[in-house]
Amino acid sequence: MWRRDFLHRLGRHAAALALGTLFAPGVGRSGERAETLRGGDDPFTLGVASGMPAPDGVVLWTRLAPRPREPLGGLPDAPIAVRWELAEDEGFSIERRTGVVWARPEHAHSVHAEVTGLPSDRRYFYRFHAGEATSPLGRTRTAPAPEAGVGRLRIALASCQHYEQGEFTLHREIAARDLDLVLFVGDYLYESSNARLRIRPHEAAQPTTLEGFRQRHVTYKLDAALRAAHAAHPWVLTWDDHEVENDYAADASRDPSRSAAAFLQLRAAAYKAYFEHMPVSPHSAPVGAQMRIHAHYRWGRLADLWTLDNRQYRSLQPCNAPGVAGGRILTQCEALEDESATVFGAAQEHWIGEQLAASRRGWRLLAQGTQIAPSGIDTPLGRSLFSDGWDGYPKARARLMRAIAGQPQGNVVCLGGDVHRHVAARLRADIGDPRSPIVASEFATSSLTSRGLSDTATALMRSSNPDLLHARSDERGYVLLDLTPQRLHAELRATAFPVVADARVHTQAAFVVEAGRAGPQRDA
Template sequence: MPDRRDFLKQLALGSSVALATVASHAAEPVTAAAFPSNPFRLGVASGYPTHEGVVLWTRLAPHPLEAQGGMPPVAMDVQWEIAEDEGFRHIVQRGVARARPEEAHAVHVELHGLEAEAWFFYRFRAGGYTSRIGRTRTAPAPEADAPRLRFTVASCQNYEHGYYGAYQHMLAEEPDLVLFLGDYIYETSTRPPRVREHAGPVPRTLAEYRQRHAQYKMDPDLQAMHAAAPWLLTWDDHEVENDYAGDASSHGTPVDTFLRQRAAAYRAYYEHMPLPRAMLFDATALRLYSTWHWGRLADFHLLDDRQYRSMQACGYLRTGAPAGASAGCLPREDDTRTMLSPAQEAWLDATLAATKARWNLLAQQTLFSPLGEEINHQMRYRLDGWDGYPAARQRLIDTLVARHPSNPVFLGGDVHSFMVSTVRNPADAERKPVATEFVTGSITSRGPGQARMDAAVRLHPHLLYANSRRHGYLRIDVTPQQMLVELRGVDSVERMLTDVSTLARFAVTDGKVGARNL
C-alpha cells in the first residue's frame, strides 16, 4: 500500500484527478459524449464513519456554476468502488448509485460491512470519466479501547474574506476526522476589500443555494481536505441567512416565505454534504443532532442550536426588519426560550446518561461560556448566542451535573476567535466547574478587534485565552489519559500559500475539568 504521506501530497497537488475512460462493470445510461467536460469538478467527500461503514459523496456537475450544474434533466448511473489500496487492486465493495436531477445529481453512498478501524480509498465513475481518489476510514469497534484519535475543528469559511490555506496545513497533519461547526457557506457579500468574489445573487432559491455551495466546493484546498478524511458537520446561520432563529428571518421576511427559503437552503446543504440519508427528515428539515462513537475513547455529540431555537430576546435588532417585526419576543431570562428545542434537550439528556465514552465532546456552533461586555457600567450580551438564552444554557449545565458524563468538553465556532474557557455552574454557590471549552478561530471570516478579546479575558475569570488576530483551526489529539489541543493560526488568508504556527497549546487531563496552558 502506498505511504499515507505520499497520498496526502498527491491530494494537495491535485494529481489524484484522473479523466481516463475506464471499463465499466455495469451498463451506464449515458455515453461519455453526454458530458461536455469532467462531471466530477466538485470533488468527492466522505463522512459520518461508524465501526463498519461510512458515507461517500459526489455530485455530477461539469459546469458547476450553471443551472443544474450543466447536467441534462435525466437520471444517470454512477459507479463507485472502495478498496484497501490506492491502486484499487484489492477492492472490498463496488456498486452503482443513481444520480437524479431533482437531487442536483448528487450521490450519497452509505456503506456497511467494512472492517473496523481501517483506512480505505474510493472513487466514482460516470460517462467515461473517473473522479479523483478519496481516502476515508472507519471508526473503532464500539467496545474497543482505542488508544488515540486525532481530529481537527474548523468553522466560518467566508469565501470573499480569503483563501483556504488553513486546509493545506490541516491536510499535512493527517487527521482521522474533520469536525466542521457551521458557516460552511456565506449567503451575503461582504463590504470591500474582498479577496475573492461570490458568484450570483444573495441566494434565496434552491438554484441559487446550489450555485453558492458549488462555488465553495470548487476551492482546491477544501476539495483536497474533503478527499483526505471523513467529516462530521453541523450548520449555523449563514447556510441560510445571518442570525435567523428557527422559523424567524433576521430580515423580517414573512414566516411562510422564509420557511420556503430555509427549505431550499437545507436541501442544497444536504445535496452537497456527505450526510446519511436518515438526516433528511422531510422536505423542509434535516435532523443533524446525533452521536458518533470512536470506540470507548470518545463520543461526538453533534448539536443543532439554529434550526429549533426561539426567536432572539427583546432588544435584539433585526437587520432590515420593519417596525414591529419582533412582536412576540420574550425577555432574555424567560425560561421557556430554547436553543436546542425540548426534543433535542431530552435526547441529549438520555444520550449523556447512557454514554460509556472516556471523553464526551459536545460539538455545537458557538461559544457556550458567558462573554459579556461592560458598557457604561452595565453588562451587555450578544443575544444571538448562548448569552441570549441563559435558561437554556442552565438546563444543559444541569444535565451535565445530573448525568455526570466522563470528561465533557464543549467545542464551538462562530465567534471568529480562538477561545479557551472553563464552563462553570452559575446556579452553584461556589460556581463549580462542570466542563472545559475550546472554540476554534475562523478559516477566513473576519473577527472582532483584539482589544475586545483582551478586555473579555480581564473581565471573565473563566476565560483563559482569546485571540481574534489569526485565522485557523484546532488540532486535537485524544488519548485515554489526556486531550491535547493546539490552536493553529495561519499567517495570512489573503495569499493562497501561507505559513502556519501554533498560537497556544492546552491539555485536559482525564478526570479533571479545565485546560492547562502548556
C-alpha cells in the first residue's frame, strides 16, 4: 500500500510553483554572498535520489535547476541554502533528522547530504526545501547492522540506458517493485548518437565540455520514469565507458588525434558532471580526472557487495596502436598473453583480492561493468573475441578467478552489464577448461534500452561457450535478484518493445544459485 500511495504522490508533484523567480540575499560560509530561493519556478525539476546505504546512514541527492536547459539551471552564480528532512512516515510526523546544506554553483547547485547516526535496517521518507519550494518525496533505507541476521535482500540489477534508443519503460516497473536497492553497473548515459536507431533526440551534440556533460545528464534526469526509480529506492552505482567515451581505457581515447592530456581534460569534465548528478558521498567528488567509485557495502551477515571500476585504471586494449583505445574483433594477438594487462588496475586488483579473502558473509557479490564469462566465437580462422571485454584481458581474468577460487563456500556471484543481453553463466577456476571446477556464478543484465547483437551472432556465441547457460540479446531488460541465506534467485525481466512507453514486461528466464553450490541452475 505504501508504494502505491508513494508513487501517486510523486506523480502529483507540481511541475511549477509560481511565476517569476525571486531571490533573497543571504550569507554562506566565510561570509560569501548567498542566495535564498523565495519563490518562482520549481527548482526540483531533476528530482531526488538517494544512494550508498550504510547501517547508520545514507546519501540524499538533488540538484536545483528551475530552468535546467540553461547554464547553472537558470540560477545565479551563488550558493543557495537547501534544507533536507528525513522521517519514518510520509507525513513527516516521526522526523529522524533534518539539516541544511549549501547548493553551490561550482557543483551546478547539486546537493549531496550525507545523513549519519540513523538506526539500521529502517525505511525512510525524505524531501528537500529551497525557499518556498518543496521537492517530491523520496524513499530510502539504511542497511542492516554488520552482524545482523538478515532474511532477505532484493536488488534490481540494471545498465545501459541509451535515451535515444528507447523509452525507460523498465524504470517504471523498477520504481513499483518492492526492493532494497537498485544496482546500476554502467552506461547511465550515452555520449554518442546513432540516427538509425533514434526514437527521441539527445537534443545536443556529443559532449566534450563540463557544460556539455551537464546537459546530457539533464536530458536523462528529465525523464519521469528514471526520476521515479531514483525516488523510490536507494541506488548503488558504478560506471562503464559511455559516461565519458566509448571504449576509453584510463587516459587513452578512441580518437587518435586526442592526446592523453586532452583526453584527461574531457574525462575530468565527465567525472565532475557524473558526481554532480549522482547520489554519491560528497567525499567522492573528483579531483581533476580522478574519482574513486569502487566501494564495499555490507548487508548484515547475508551479503557483501563490491562495486568495481573497470575503466579508470585499465590497460590499453590488446594489439591497438600505442595510446589509442577502442575495442575490436581479434583472432590473433600476442598481447593477449601480457601478464601485466589489467582491467581493474594493480591497486584495485589487490584491494578486491584482500576483500574477498576477508569476507565472512553468506553471499559475495562482485558488481562491475561487463560480462566476465567468455563470449568469443569459434571460426575456421580460430577463436574470435572482442578486445574491450574480459576476453581481451585473459591474464587479468585468470587472476580474478584465482582470488574467487579461494572462497570455499562457492557463494561468489559476479554481476555485470554492458553486453546488451541477458546472461547466466558458470565461471570456472580455469576459464575455458571444461574440467576445471565451477567457482562462481554470473548474471549480466541486458540493456534497459540500448540495442543488442543479432540473434545469429548470439546463437554462435552460445554454441561456442558451453558455460553460457543463457544468452539472449533480442530483448531489453533488467535482472531482479532475491537473496536469502539459502539461495539466490535471479529473474531476467524483459521487454521486446522498449520504444513503447507502456510495453509489456515479462520474465525471459529464471535461475537459482543454491548456497554452497557454485553455478546457476535453471528455475523450472
